[in-house]
Amino acid sequence: MKRKRIIGTIVVVVLIIGVIICVKRWNIWFNNPTELSYVASPDPGRIMLTFGNDGEQSRNISWQCDAVPQKGWVELIKDSTSDTIRVSAQSKLFKTTGGQSVYYWAKLKNLVFHSNYTYRVCNGKKHSGWYRFSLPDNTTDRFSFVYFGDVQDTLHGKLKEVFTNVRHQLPKTDFYVFVGDLIERPMDCYWKHTFDLLDSISQTKPIVVSPGNHEYIKGLVNLIEDRFTYTLSYFVDSRYKDNDVFSFDYKDATIITLDSNRDIWFFFAQRKWLKEVLQKSTKKWKIVVLHHPIYSVHSKYNNLAVRAFFNPLIKEYGVDLVLEGHEHGYARMTTKTDDGQLTTPIYLVSHSSPKDYRLYFNDLYDRYGTNQKFYQNIEVSKDTLRVKAFTGDNQLYDDISIIKAKNQVKVVDNAKKIPQKLEVPGSYKIKKPKDAVKYAKEMKEWLNRAPK
Numbered sequence: 533m534k535r536k537r538i539i540g541t542i543v544v545v546v547l548i549i550g551v552i553i554c555v556k557r558w559n560i561w562f563n564n565p566t567e568l569s570y571v572a573s574p575d576p577g578r579i580m581l582t583f584g585n586d587g588e589q590s591r592n593i594s595w596q597c598d599a600v601p602q603k604g605w606v607e608l609i610k611d612s613t614s615d616t617i618r619v620s621a622q623s624k625l626f627k628t629t630g631g632q633s634v635y636y637w638a639k640l641k642n643l644v645f646h647s648n649y650t651y652r653v654c655n656g657k658k659h660s661g662w663y664r665f666s667l668p669d670n671t672t673d674r675f676s677f678v679y680f681g682d683v684q685d686t687l688h689g690k691l692k693e694v695f696t697n698v699r700h701q702l703p704k705t706d707f708y709v710f711v712g713d714l715i716e717r718p719m720d721c722y723w724k725h726t727f728d729l730l731d732s733i734s735q736t737k738p739i740v741v742s743p744g745n746h747e748y749i750k751g752l753v754n755l756i757e758d759r760f761t762y763t764l765s766y767f768v769d770s771r772y773k774d775n776d777v778f779s780f781d782y783k784d785a786t787i788i789t790l791d792s793n794r795d796i797w798f799f800f801a802q803r804k805w806l807k808e809v810l811q812k813s814t815k816k817w818k819i820v821v822l823h824h825p826i827y828s829v830h831s832k833y834n835n836l837a838v839r840a841f842f843n844p845l846i847k848e849y850g851v852d853l854v855l856e857g858h859e860h861g862y863a864r865m866t867t868k869t870d871d872g873q874l875t876t877p878i879y880l881v882s883h884s885s886p887k888d889y890r891l892y893f894n895d896l897y898d899r900y901g902t903n904q905k906f907y908q909n910i911e912v913s914k915d916t917l918r919v920k921a922f923t924g925d926n927q928l929y930d931d932i933s934i935i936k937a938k939n940q941v942k943v944v945d946n947a948k949k950i951p952q953k954l955e956v957p958g959s960y961k962i963k964k965p966k967d968a969v970k971y972a973k974e975m976k977e978w979l980n981r982a983p984k
């Protein structure tokens with residue numbers, strides 16, 4: 533009888549705790565705010581150049597036009613030729629309670645290395661302006677790209693300045709990689725804002741994005757919104773068993789984007805896909821991009837499933853760099869050998885969002901950054917891959933190199949003399965003053981024990 537009463541009490545306590553957690557987390561888990569009504573522009577716009585699904589000489593171009601499907605195509609001219617090639621687009625009508633719009637994407641194949649192309653997108657009698665993009669030469673010795681963590685700008689936010697600055701600082705970058713949460717919410721107004729941020733980049737440099745949770749519709753089973761898939765149109769063909777994953781080769785690198793937002797039972801197929809891509813890759817550099825950090829910088833217990841499913845493969849197949857976001861801070865972790873030498877994989881977390889989250893200072897990491905916006909330039913030159921992280925005002929914040937020569941991997945930390953900037957964000961001090969004091973203490977303790 534006594535035993536029954538104890539079991540009954542435990543069940544009731546567990547149920548009460550479950551209900552309290554559900555009530556507190558309901559909005560975070562399940563609430564999808566209603567989209568404000570919108571009217572799609574009757575002119576072709578929101579153009580995005582991405583890599584394609586047909587090898588290094590393919591590119592996709594997506595755009596949006598009006599609310600009624602019509603014929604769409606890209607007009608493409610290769611420099612030093614007079615022929616205009618017409619490439620037909622596929623299209624999908626996308627509807628929400630806020631409105632409807634038609635998405636188009638055209639697949640450009642068999643482009644020529646070391647060439648410049650001019651293009652415009654067309655619907656009926658309407659067309660966009662002309663834009664240019666380049667294909668690199670067919671050598672493997674040098675390339676660079678920009679990596680951004682979460683963007684998630686608020687409407688009328690201040691990130692335009694950051695993107696314009698990066699475009700001017702790194703005009704020769706080959707492409708841009710985003711780790712997801714490109715938008716604050718899956719709504720037309722946020723997409724409009726994001727395209728405004730990316731203006732002059734999205735039309736001219738290939739963009740790659742791994743999905744973030746803010747691109748998802750929340751529910752018992754989370755679902756990616758089709759608007760994201762049609763915009764990053766390589767996903768239409770690269771989706772694997774309902775996982776929005778993608779990989780491409782660029783010069784001497786294989787770059788793989790995972791979808792870490794999926795529910796755990798989807799990870800079995802995603803892991804199989806990752807293994808196959810890594811096994812097939814013959815490239816010198818392997819880079820994995822995913823939204824959730826393999827080693828969380830938010831809590832000891834976050835993202836454990838992501839780590840359990842993907843990290844063993846990342847280590848086994850010699851992945852060099854893992855690019856991550858989601859936890860709204862900067863953090864860099866090198867792997868250490870048994871005798872304390874730095875090696876790969878290197879795990880990076882970054883963000884440029886106006887929102888800073890509280891970080892958890894995990895001793896596996898080398899350095900952290902808070903209360904700043906960050907962007908990264910990743911440059912491959914012969915045997916060296918070098919990552920430089922900058923704050924939004926172009927101050928060098930981190931600098932680390934991977935050198936691969938004579939079958940050896942060496943990692944050099946060039947940032948030992950760059951001080952870590954750890955500050956409690958002003959908004960945090962206002963919203964949670966008691967926690968802010970505790971957070972400041974944790975930062976101080978971390979700085980005392982951080983690798984020197």
Ligand SMILES: [Fe+2]
Pocket residue numbers: 682713744745746823857858859
């Ligand atoms: Fe996120």
